[in-house]
Amino acid sequence: DADVTQTPRNRITKTGKRIMLECSQTKGHDRMYWYRQDPGLGLRLIYYSFDVKDINKGEISDGYSVSRQAQAKFSLSLESAIPNQTALYFCATSDSDIPNTEAFFGQGTRLTVV
């Protein structure tokens, strides 16, 4: 099983619908991140969480919200989806106990808003 699991892997939804993307990890990491990938724009940070009670906005948080239900779970919600939120979404984790560590990524969720 993957260390960082995202569900669903693919989703098509209609404009105005609420949708939740879920991420769970078995790595025991305290830090979790949500990124969005668009062609030509790379990965942009939406939200990040350093522990269950510490949630921070990234550079493109408008239109999104998150919930850290447990150390291992971090979900991303689109309250009212719009077409320009069509993108590939990645969850990532890192370990604050290891200095200078890299981020570990899930397989991604491809979201299409029609």
Place this chain on the structure above:
Amino acid sequence: AQSVTQPDIHITVSEGASLELRCNYSYGATPYLFWYVQSPGQGLQLLLKYFSGDTLVQGIKGFEAEFKRSQSSFNLRKPSVHWSDAAEYFCAVGGSGTYKYIFGTGTRLKVLA
């Protein structure tokens, strides 16, 4: 402001040829630098990372990168490219001060047989 620039959006090389992917960063403190690879339909896999010490770092799949502080660069190289190296490559910077990872816009590599 912290940023990462990958000037080449697309690069095409022939199989067996050498490869260099460019990465420039802007970071106020000592940067921690990473190269990731994304194969089609996959997540991001770490190729290598640099924090300190020897400025030439070796990674997986035969890749290496050289940190040049004077040029604010961290270019990725491979002496002989294989068809399976076709993918998108991302440079990223992180640091203990921010605990975040900032990515470049990516370079898509095409390998000709």
